[in-house]
Amino acid sequence: MGFIDASRAERPIARGRVSRDAARRRRTRVGELEAQLEQLRRVLRLAVVFGGDKTSPGAVINQFPNARSWKSYEQVAEDLAAALRRLGFEVVDLVPDDMRLGERLRAADVNLAWLNTGGVQGLGSMCHAPAMLEMMGIPYIGHGPLAVGGLDFKHLFKRDLLLLGLPTAPFFVWHPAFGSLQPRLDPRFREVFGDFRGPFVVKPVSGRASQNVMVVDDAADLEDVASGIFETTENHVLIETFLSGREYCVAVCGPTVARDGRLERLPQPFVFSAIERVLDADERIFTSMDQRPITTDRVRLLHPTGDRASFEQLSALATRVYRELGIETLVRLDIRADSAGRLHVLEANPKPDLKSPEGDKTSLVCAGLAAEGMSYDDLVLGLLADRLDILFSQRRGTVHHLTRLLEQRH
Numbered sequence: 001m002g003f004i005d006a007s008r009a010e011r012p013i014a015r016g017r018v019s020r021d022a023a024r025r026r027r028t029r030v031g032e033l034e035a036q037l038e039q040l041r042r043v044l045r046l047a048v049v050f051g052g053d054k055t056s057p058g059a060v061i062n063q064f065p066n067a068r069s070w071k072s073y074e075q076v077a078e079d080l081a082a083a084l085r086r087l088g089f090e091v092v093d094l095v096p097d098d099m100r101l102g103e104r105l106r107a108a109d110v111n112l113a114w115l116n117t118g119g120v121q122g123l124g125s126m127c128h129a130p131a132m133l134e135m136m137g138i139p140y141i142g143h144g145p146l147a148v149g150g151l152d153f154k155h156l157f158k159r160d161l162l163l164l165g166l167p168t169a170p171f172f173v174w175h176p177a178f179g180s181l182q183p184r185l186d187p188r189f190r191e192v193f194g195d196f197r198g199p200f201v202v203k204p205v206s207g208r209a210s211q212n213v214m215v216v217d218d219a220a221d222l223e224d225v226a227s228g229i230f231e232t233t234e235n236h237v238l239i240e241t242f243l244s245g246r247e248y249c250v251a252v253c254g255p256t257v258a259r260d261g262r263l264e265r266l267p268q269p270f271v272f273s274a275i276e277r278v279l280d281a282d283e284r285i286f287t288s289m290d291q292r293p294i295t296t297d298r299v300r301l302l303h304p305t306g307d308r309a310s311f312e313q314l315s316a317l318a319t320r321v322y323r324e325l326g327i328e329t330l331v332r333l334d335i336r337a338d339s340a341g342r343l344h345v346l347e348a349n350p351k352p353d354l355k356s357p358e359g360d361k362t363s364l365v366c367a368g369l370a371a372e373g374m375s376y377d378d379l380v381l382g383l384l385a386d387r388l389d390i391l392f393s394q395r396r397g398t399v400h401h402l403t404r405l406l407e408q409r410h
Contacts, residue, residue, distance in 0.1 A: 029393075030263045033256065033385050036392070036406060037263075041088040043405050047110040048084070049129055049140075050077035051117040052098030059098035064121040067235040068152070068206045072096075077116045079356040083380040084114075087261075097129045102136050111401060114384075115142030118208065118351055123235060126152045126206075126350065139398050141387045143329060143350050151331060151350040154238050155205045158347075164324050166317065167344045169336070171240035173205065174226050181223040193219075199242040201285065202226055204233045208349075215242055215284045243344060245337025247277040247286060248302075248310070251352065251365045252318040253330040254386035258378040263385055269322045270382075271315045273332075273368030276300045295360045299367050313343050321345065328390055330354075330383055332365055354379075 051072040054060050074094070081092045095104045097117040105113065113133055119125020131145040143151065150156050161168040172192045174181050183189045202225050203213040212232055214225050226237045251273040255266040277286045278298050302311045318333055332352035335343050353363040356376045369379060391399045 029389065030256070030265045033389055034263055036388065037385060039406050040402070042090055043408070044089060044402075045091045045093075045109055045111045046081075046084060046089055046114065047093045047095045047105060047108060047112075048077045048081045048114045049095050049097050049101070049117050050074045052096035052101075052120045054098070054121045056096075056098070058100060059096075060120060061099065065234050066121050066125065067123045067204070067233045068118060068125050069208050069211045070121070070125075071118060071208065073116050073118065073351075076353065076355045079376075080114060080116060080354060080380060083356070083377045084384075086377055087381055101129065101132060105136065105138055110138060111405065113138050113140040113142075115140050116351070116354065123206075124149055137398075139391055139395070139402070141329060141384060143327070147325075147327065148350050150325070151327075151348045153205050154203070154207075154347045155236065158238075158240075160325060161321075161345055164320070166320065167342065169201075169240040169243055169344050169346060171238055173236050173238055175236045176227070176230060181226055183219040183222055193241070196241065199284075201240050201242050202229060203238050203240075204229055205236045205238050207233070208351075210286055213285060240346075242284070243336040243338045245339060245341055247279060248275065248314060248335040248337070248343070249277065249332055249364050250274040250314045250318045250335065251330065251332045251368075252322045252327075253383060254328065254390070256386035256389050257374070257382040258385065259373050261378065261381065263382070269319050271318045272372050272374075273365050274302045274311055274314045275364065275367055276302060276310075277364075296362060296367070297360070299362070299364065301368050301371060310343075317343065317345055321348070329387060330365070 051070065051074075052059050053072065054063050077094050081094055084092045093108050093110065095101065095108070098120050115129050117129050119128050122128070127145040127149045130140060130142055130148060133140050134145065142148070150160065155171065155173045158168050158171055170192050172189055183193075197219045199215055199217045200219070200222060201213065202216055202222065207213070212229050214229070216222055216225050222239060226239065229237050250271060252269050252271045255269055257264050257266065257270050276299070278300055279286065302314070304311050314335060317335065321327070321333060322331070330352060332349040334346045334349065336346050337343050352365045354365060355363050357363070357366050366376060366379065369375065391402070
């Protein structure tokens with residue numbers, strides 16, 4: 001009994017010591033990272049990779065359909081490159097993602113790439129660039145090929161959520177190879193939805209910017225809508241319960257962040273830009289940014305005190321998803337409440353919009369930067385530093401050439 005009492009008495013002291021040691025290690029690593037970044041600024045050769053155009057001569061051997069709606073993201077790549085140059089990196093190239101990617105990176109003698117591409121064509125277009133870079137031996141800022149596939153394919157991501165016990169809207173995946181879509185007769189459909197007849201949300205399993213996403217009020221109309229989406233994407237179609245509550249999104253990235261150009265290392269992933277999407281009276285889901293730009297009047301930043309319950313729930317969901325799925329860089333989670341106010345994670349965006357804010361136009365990720373005391377350049381610096389921290393501490397075998405650059409500066 002005495003031993004148990006003594007152990008309990010020592011626990012607060014032990015916990016305090018562990019906490020102080022962890023904080024000391026974080027400070028030490030931040031100092032190392034800042035020194036490494038200072039050395040790399042003049043010698044690192046960076047490339048920001050954007051989506052290549054399959055119709056450009058020499059881009060591909062044969063043109064394939066795009067399962068995921070294509071966009072070049074070249075303007076955002078220019079914003080990222082401009083921020084990197086303002087941060088002191090002297091050599092920053094913009095490179096399109098296509099079959100000539102390796103040749104271009106070799107010609108520019110690139111040491112590190114920033115992936116800002118959704119791919120060129122095919123079914124798993126977002127997986128192609130990171131897979132090629134790993135094969136070529138070029139480290140990068142971005143998700144690995146397996147990770148990005150698991151995040152971008154909505155049905156795979158939602159299955160992971162179910163395995164983790166995280167809330168997500170009930171869903172069903174359909175493909176014409178399964179036969180016609182007959183909700184009343186399909187036992188799989190009935191197993192998921194029971195007697196629920198609608199409304200449903202029907203969407204591509206891989207897509208962007210709410211394109212080809214439909215709300216269907218009656219199960220009897222699902223086959224026509226799902227068939228139309230398949231004709232457009234030539235890929236599986238996701239059907240899920242429409243949730244009638246408020247719509248939110250939240251960004252989460254690694255624990256190394258920057259404020260006023262100085263690095264900090266947090267004890268947990270950095271959760272920020274927790275916002276409510278403001279829906280117009282005629283909007284049941286958020287309209288595609290390709291149709292309506294995201295302006296400040298279309299988002300409401302949640303306040304940690306005034307919106308405490310929602311803010312804490314979103315932060316907890318984002319932190320758990322980031323940690324349990326082993327995510328290593330920025331994602332944006334889309335989250336919707338049901339009629340009772342319970343939050344459900346709908347999907348993850350592994351390549352959220354990083355366009356630099358301009359006037360009243362912003363992005364869902366950048367909308368909350370000012371509230372964190374951060375600028376766009378701080379966000380870019382933090383994402384770069386966090387990735388370098390992972391590479392130097394956990395993937396040393398992939399950055400021998402960067403280590404040599406650092407050694408040459410001594």
